[in-house]
Amino acid sequence: MSTILEIAKAAKVSPSAVSRIINGKDVAIRISAKTRERVLRVAKELNYQPNLLARGLRSGKSNLIGAVFGPISLGILGEIIQGAEEAAAQHGYGVILNTAVMDERQILSHLDLLEQKRVDGLIIRPPIFQPTGEVCKRLCQLAKKGLPIVAVTGKFENAGIPCVYVDGKSIGIEATRHLLSCGHQNIWHLARTPDVLEGYRQTMEEAERFSEKRVIQLSNNDWQSGYEATKRLLKQDPCPNAIFASSDFAALGTIRALKESGLRTGVDTAVVGVDDLAVSELLETPLTTVSQPKEEQGAKAVEMLFRLMAGENAPSVILQPKLIVRDSAPMKSSRS
Numbered sequence: 001m002s003t004i005l006e007i008a009k010a011a012k013v014s015p016s017a018v019s020r021i022i023n024g025k026d027v028a029i030r031i032s033a034k035t036r037e038r039v040l041r042v043a044k045e046l047n048y049q050p051n052l053l054a055r056g057l058r059s060g061k062s063n064l065i066g067a068v069f070g071p072i073s074l075g076i077l078g079e080i081i082q083g084a085e086e087a088a089a090q091h092g093y094g095v096i097l098n099t100a101v102m103d104e105r106q107i108l109s110h111l112d113l114l115e116q117k118r119v120d121g122l123i124i125r126p127p128i129f130q131p132t133g134e135v136c137k138r139l140c141q142l143a144k145k146g147l148p149i150v151a152v153t154g155k156f157e158n159a160g161i162p163c164v165y166v167d168g169k170s171i172g173i174e175a176t177r178h179l180l181s182c183g184h185q186n187i188w189h190l191a192r193t194p195d196v197l198e199g200y201r202q203t204m205e206e207a208e209r210f211s212e213k214r215v216i217q218l219s220n221n222d223w224q225s226g227y228e229a230t231k232r233l234l235k236q237d238p239c240p241n242a243i244f245a246s247s248d249f250a251a252l253g254t255i256r257a258l259k260e261s262g263l264r265t266g267v268d269t270a271v272v273g274v275d276d277l278a279v280s281e282l283l284e285t286p287l288t289t290v291s292q293p294k295e296e297q298g299a300k301a302v303e304m305l306f307r308l309m310a311g312e313n314a315p316s317v318i319l320q321p322k323l324i325v326r327d328s329a330p331m332k333s334s335r336s
Helices: 004-011 015-022 033-045 052-059 077-090 104-116 133-144 154-159 168-181 194-206 223-236 248-260 278-282 294-309
Strands: 064-069 094-098 121-125 149-151 164-166 187-191 215-217 242-245 270-275 288-291 317-319 322-324
Touching: 004 015, 004 033, 015 033, 064 077, 064 104, 077 094, 077 121, 077 294, 094 104, 104 121, 104 133, 121 294, 133 149, 133 154, 149 154, 149 164, 149 294, 164 168, 164 294, 168 187, 168 194, 168 242, 168 270, 168 288, 168 322, 187 194, 187 223, 194 215, 215 223, 223 242, 223 248, 242 248, 248 270, 248 278, 294 317
Parallel strands: 064 094, 064 121, 121 149, 164 317, 187 215, 187 242, 242 270, 270 288
Antiparallel strands: 288 322
């Protein structure tokens, strides 16, 4: 492991300059951007790792951020966490990551643990769609004690916690408009997220094509739920025009169910997912999907957290999704 002295020698600057740059205090002494970039590059090349414990003893801070997330295996969470960790590292901070959080009891337990660890800030994205009263109450208690908190979901805004999230209603609108523009009129929706469902409903109502019967609620956003929901759908409509699933994982289950029924994805039935997972473009019929800015969510959450830690305001941020058109729902279709 390299030291500040070794970095200073390699970058041809003083050890004090290296220390200020690494600790984010170089602005006060007007170190040039070119020098700062050179020092950080050398530090990375030499695999420099800051001693967070020693730094914390000097500053009275832990130099750690707590993160409470659902299981990393669920969709986009891994990339959101990656964005957060990379952004934290740029500030010389580490992240204490708590994943596999599935219920209120576990969330509260992890919040207690992170308070004991004296983290300097907290990022939270639990898997539950509607935060419970106890979780909100605990977060508000921590915030009143002075702990900066940012949520990577819009569900905590009413609790006064700054949030960064993707506009779910726009996801529903983008996907549904695309399918309508392709000539599909009877569009099914495998629903899981209320705001995405709202976007789907609004767009279908504007086209005078909405029917409550074509909305099937998912028990989860995984492929098994998508598969089972599509099996139920096919009993009602043996050859559906189009299916809009609330996640790419659910869409994978849809594609499997369609194949077992002898239907060709993108030919007999158009399929659209949400998230733009890496696997989506590797399928036999690449999946049309609505992409979320995944790493940006994590990085933006950390940026907001550091504003709060500096005593500044950090208003909530809403990011916009992007439609990615592939062969599962191509632009043109002769079906109606």
